[in-house]
Amino acid sequence: MIEYPRLTADLVVLTIRDDRLKVLLVVRGRQPFKGRLALPGGFLEHGESLEETAARELFEETGLDADRLHLKPTGIYSDPERDPRSRVITVSYLAIAPNLEMPSPGDEILSTDWYEVDDDLYMNLAFDHARILEDALEQARALLEQTSIGTTFCKEPFTISELRRVYEIIMDIQWNQGNFQNKVLGIEGFLEYSGEKGSKGPGRPGKLYRAGPVRKLNGLMKRPKTAGTLVEG
Incomplete structure (x- = not known):
């Protein structure tokens, strides 16, 4: 039987707070990786584009409105083992903006906050989100150059x-x-x-x-x- 992959959108939202580079993360409230830090994101629903999925998941999980952000697609991640539930392919989106407000957790999210980007953070992210964050950060730096x-x-x-x-x-x-x-x-x-x-x-x-x-x-x-x-x- 052919297993068709499911599609998700994950978001890397960066800002500067307290003179530090910070990324928006959630603490997952369900398996897999319950209790672990992860990027906001979720599954594509019927009738949605992936951009609409990204905007919806951002609001549902953190309360932040994507309308004030420019979401830039940054990568496609398709490793067959990246999600223990099934074959899942994700498209990542980057947003960098100043003065973003404090997030508030939605359903199935234990908490959400801004986390300083450092080596320890990469070690604690669920799925392959460390790689997604690293790739998006390189693109953010390229935007500053360009x-x-x-x-x-x-x-x-x-x-x-x-x-x-x-x-x-x-x-x-x-x-x-x-x-x-x-x-x-x-x-x-x-x-x-x-x-x-x-x-x-x-x-x-x-x-x-x-x-x-x-x-x-x-x-x-x-x-x-x-x-x-x-x-x-």
């Missing part, structure tokens, strides 16, 4: 130091302050000076900026291959 999405994490007007911290958190690097400033100011249309100065900490007030009209950076913010590297230029 687009101006980093500015959306800063409340306008913002300092260049605030923007630099966004890149450091998501890319897992340290960026030389002066070289970062020269780089972002050297990209035409990336930032626009607001005409104001300000400071959110000790030290001299710095110039305040807004996001410019340019959306594609074409790799001009490329990071090194080794995490934690001090970027000099």
Whole structure:
């Protein structure tokens, strides 16, 4: 008898909270992997597209509304052993956005929260969700290289130091302050000076900026291959 695979959608939702990169996770309330951390997601229902499945599961499991997020498909995972219940193929979706609210657990979810992305977290995820998270995070970093999405994490007007911290958190690097400033100011249309100065900490007030009209950076913010590297230029 032919076993036809079932389809699911899983979501990797990333944000910055408390100066840390965090991912939205749920604690599963049923088997398999009951009590384990997992990405939000679930099975395709009749009459749905996978994008609609992703949006529905996000709301049902965490209470977050996908309408304010841009869900980007990031991968297809089809290992025959990835789900102990049956043959399941999943499509993963990535969303990265600032200032996302606290989630609330839905039915069959014990709890849901924002978890800091670190090595220990990868060891505790159900199914193959560690691989899905790792792949999506690489795509999030590529978006910072290729687009101006980093500015959306800063409340306008913002300092260049605030923007630099966004890149450091998501890319897992340290960026030389002066070289970062020269780089972002050297990209035409990336930032626009607001005409104001300000400071959110000790030290001299710095110039305040807004996001410019340019959306594609074409790799001009490329990071090194080794995490934690001090970027000099």
